[in-house]
Amino acid sequence: MTHKAGYVNIIGKPNVGKSTLMNAMMGEKLSIITSRAQTTRHRIHGILNAPGYQVIFSDTPGILDPSYKLQENMLKAARSALVDADVLIYLTELDESPDPTDPFLQKIARAKVPVLLVINKIDLSTQEQVHQCMEKWEKVLPGAEKIPVSALENFNVDTVFSRILDLLPESPPYYPKDALTDKSERFFVGEMIREKILLHYKQEVPYAVEVEVESFKEDEKLIRISAQIYVERESQKGILIGNEGKALKRVGKEARLDMEDFFRKKVFLELRVKVKKDWRNNERFIKDFGYR
Numbered sequence: 614m615t616h617k618a619g620y621v622n623i624i625g626k627p628n629v630g631k632s633t634l635m636n637a638m639m640g641e642k643l644s645i646i647t648s649r650a651q652t653t654r655h656r657i658h659g660i661l662n663a664p665g666y667q668v669i670f671s672d673t674p675g676i677l678d679p680s681y682k683l684q685e686n687m688l689k690a691a692r693s694a695l696v697d698a699d700v701l702i703y704l705t706e707l708d709e710s711p712d713p714t715d716p717f718l719q720k721i722a723r724a725k726v727p728v729l730l731v732i733n734k735i736d737l738s739t740q741e742q743v744h745q746c747m748e749k750w751e752k753v754l755p756g757a758e759k760i761p762v763s764a765l766e767n768f769n770v771d772t773v774f775s776r777i778l779d780l781l782p783e784s785p786p787y788y789p790k791d792a793l794t795d796k797s798e799r800f801f802v803g804e805m806i807r808e809k810i811l812l813h814y815k816q817e818v819p820y821a822v823e824v825e826v827e828s829f830k831e832d833e834k835l836i837r838i839s840a841q842i843y844v845e846r847e848s849q850k851g852i853l854i855g856n857e858g859k860a861l862k863r864v865g866k867e868a869r870l871d872m873e874d875f876f877r878k879k880v881f882l883e884l885r886v887k888v889k890k891d892w893r894n895n896e897r898f899i900k901d902f903g904y905r
């Protein structure tokens with residue numbers, strides 16, 4: 614029997630639903646999802662295995678104009694997805710107005726690998742709007758196959774997946790056949806905490822937050838996790854902790870419940886908040902936090 618394997622990289626603007634689409638195809642919540650743009654900061658691989666294939670999805674940060682160093686690193690992560698793909702998915706939603714002179718789109722138009730232009734969130738639109746959207750993209754990415762979906766409602770996601778399997782090259786697997794992701798348990802724990810912060814705090818606070826999981830100790834019955842939350846300023850620390858520590862407690866509780874779901878085990882979670890002044894613009898801190 615032949616075996617197919619390859620990298621399917623999902624790229625697109627912030628907030629279009631890249632993480633939702635990857636999770637839908639994986640049937641597993643790997644990437645965090647929120648209604649706020651710039652939720653995803655790293656490239657995350659989701660690995661889907663079956664006897665005849667191994668699909669390695671890459672969820673990426675949204676493409677943006679960087680205004681601080683962390684965002685430059687996020688953009689690099691998104692750009693790197695152009696390089697090593699076997700199949701490219703450019704994810705968009707209805708109201709994106711593609712600019713044919715955008716260098717990023719021009720690169721995609723010239724890509725040597727198959728490109729699927731997936732139009733997401735069609736649950737919010739009419740057929741006529743979807744049709745117009747496809748025509749608009751035909752001018753920018755004429756070579757790309759266009760597929761409308763709703764990642765949230767899992768509508769037509771199977772069509773995307775079956776096209777991926779058609780287009781995937783023959784290859785032995787790249788990862789062990791029981792691998793689920795390239796990221797560590799610590800990484801996912803940090804993301805679950807960050808997700809709750811994105812959900813519960815306003816304006817700039819979530820963007821000034823980084824989470825570092827300092828210890829992860831598992832025994833038969835319990836996982837003990839201790840994590841440090843970094844912010845950029847003393848005032849943000851106060852907001853994060855909240856009156857009598859209530860706000861932080863809520864983050865801890867909700868994140869812990871997600872972790873217990875994910876690991877199917879009891880979790881004891883300890884959170885601490887620390888200030889690391891202007892870390893988002895500090896190359897060394899960004900590196901320390903694992904951004905390449």
Ligand SMILES: Nc1nc2c(ncn2[C@@H]2O[C@H](COP(=O)(O)OP(=O)(O)OP(=O)(O)O)[C@@H](O)[C@H]2O)c(=O)[nH]1
Nearest residue numbers: 627628629630631632633648651652653675764765
């Ligand atoms: N109505 C609707 N909403 C969707 C759909 N797919 C995703 N969303 C919502 O869009 C928002 C962003 O989804 P994400 O999956 O986090 O988007 P993303 O592209 O990964 O965003 P970044 O990581 O910030 O670049 C969330 O509120 C999702 O629930 C869809 O098909 N229909």
Ligand SMILES: [Mg+2]
Nearest residue numbers: 631632652653
């Ligand atoms: Mg995302």
